[in-house]
Amino acid sequence: MSDADDELLRRSYEHMHFARTLDNGLVTWQRQGLVPAYPPARGQEAAQVGSALALDRSKDFVFPTYREIGVAVAWGVDLVGYLGSHLGLWHGGLWDAARDRFAPLQAVVGAGPLHAVGWALGQKLDGLDGVALSYFGDGASSQGDVHEAMNFASVMSAPVVFFVQNNRWALSVPLARQVGGESVAARAAGYGMTGTVVDGDDPIAVYRATHDAVELARSTGRPSLVEAMTYRRGPHATSDDPGRYRSLEDERAAGVDPLERLEGVLRASGLADDAWFAALVEAEAPRLEALRATLVEPAPMPGDQMFEHVFQSPTPQITRQRAQWREESEHA
Numbered sequence: 001m002s003d004a005d006d007e008l009l010r011r012s013y014e015h016m017h018f019a020r021t022l023d024n025g026l027v028t029w030q031r032q033g034l035v036p037a038y039p040p041a042r043g044q045e046a047a048q049v050g051s052a053l054a055l056d057r058s059k060d061f062v063f064p065t066y067r068e069i070g071v072a073v074a075w076g077v078d079l080v081g082y083l084g085s086h087l088g089l090w091h092g093g094l095w096d097a098a099r100d101r102f103a104p105l106q107a108v109v110g111a112g113p114l115h116a117v118g119w120a121l122g123q124k125l126d127g128l129d130g131v132a133l134s135y136f137g138d139g140a141s142s143q144g145d146v147h148e149a150m151n152f153a154s155v156m157s158a159p160v161v162f163f164v165q166n167n168r169w170a171l172s173v174p175l176a177r178q179v180g181g182e183s184v185a186a187r188a189a190g191y192g193m194t195g196t197v198v199d200g201d202d203p204i205a206v207y208r209a210t211h212d213a214v215e216l217a218r219s220t221g222r223p224s225l226v227e228a229m230t231y232r233r234g235p236h237a238t239s240d241d242p243g244r245y246r247s248l249e250d251e252r253a254a255g256v257d258p259l260e261r262l263e264g265v266l267r268a269s270g271l272a273d274d275a276w277f278a279a280l281v282e283a284e285a286p287r288l289e290a291l292r293a294t295l296v297e298p299a300p301m302p303g304d305q306m307f308e309h310v311f312q313s314p315t316p317q318i319t320r321q322r323a324q325w326r327e328e329s330e331h332a
């Protein structure tokens with residue numbers, strides 16, 4: 001392994017570990033009543049961090065679902081804004097999506113890939129070479145929107161990487177009942193795209209597969225699909241009880257947790273020791289505490305801004321609604 005690989009291993013661990021810490025924090029904060037609901041990403045950190053690190057932060061654009069805390073951490077999106085989107089506020093979060101090149105969280109299953117294709121086509125029309133990374137799940141892969149997005153991307157040659165985190169569950173529906181043939185990657189051939197299956201619990205393997213897909217898109221404009229095989233180790237969301245539909249045996253069959261696995265690699269190769277791990281944990285504590293404080297008192301955002309983000313130029317209806325809203329809030 002080269003020095004660059006060593007550095008990538010360490011960096012992946014740092015991001016994966018902080019994503020796990022934050023993920024655990026959000027579950028706790030939900031229990032404390034600070035956050036209404038949260039979908040944990042436990043177990044998917046390698047897939048998320050490895051793929052995010054393969055992009056070019058200055059050119060590319062991320063289209064997340066609702067379960068992308070590891071991507072947010074590795075990408076460096078404004079985390080105060082990102083966490084704000086789990087507060088259930090009207091504006092859905094406070095980060096600047098255009099500046100951070102990270103689209104708003106998408107709760108409509110399967111809708112994100114359409115937006116990613118649209119953005120990628122825009123890059124092509126503008127003569128730019130940015131690539132869209134579209135995250136979605138095994139469950140989303142059976143939505144019509146996703147097929148339309150993949151077909152359109154291929155026909156129009158849009159520089160998109162369709163990145164599937166196959167965590168084997170779509171809420172309570174197992175993979176076998178969601179994906180005919182159990183392979184999302186195999187479907188890519190039907191759209192004239194490359195489909196690659198990768199060990200989604202190995203951040204370096206994910207990084208390489210995503211990097212190849214990004215380079216393909218950048219140099220040829222062709223879309224492709226990467227399917228990262230992983231496992232959702234937590235509940236679907238804090239309101240879910242997976243004990244009602246799956247057994248502990250199911251999780252055991254998924255093998256070693258990716259964070260533990262990477263820790264083993266770092267120790268065995270002499271890249272990190274006890275002191276390195278302890279320093280990392282210590283540095284996380286104040287970061288976590290500062291983020292928690294922003295959830296207790298989120299930055300205000302004027303309510304009438306909700307009318308600004310609907311259309312580029314306001315329609316007469318929006319202008320009327322805005323005036324009505326102002327009048328009613330003033331009298332409230």
Ligand SMILES: Cc1ncc(C[n+]2csc(CCOP(=O)(O)OP(=O)(O)O)c2C)c(N)n1
Binds near residue numbers: 067107136141
């Ligand atoms: C269009 C739509 N249908 C149904 C839902 C309800 N829903 C939320 S998450 C989910 C499962 C999605 O599974 P998957 O795509 O595998 O992603 P994961 O939750 O495993 O990350 C469902 C059915 C929704 N949010 N949007």
Ligand SMILES: [Mg+2]
Binds near residue numbers: 137138139168171
């Ligand atoms: Mg899933």
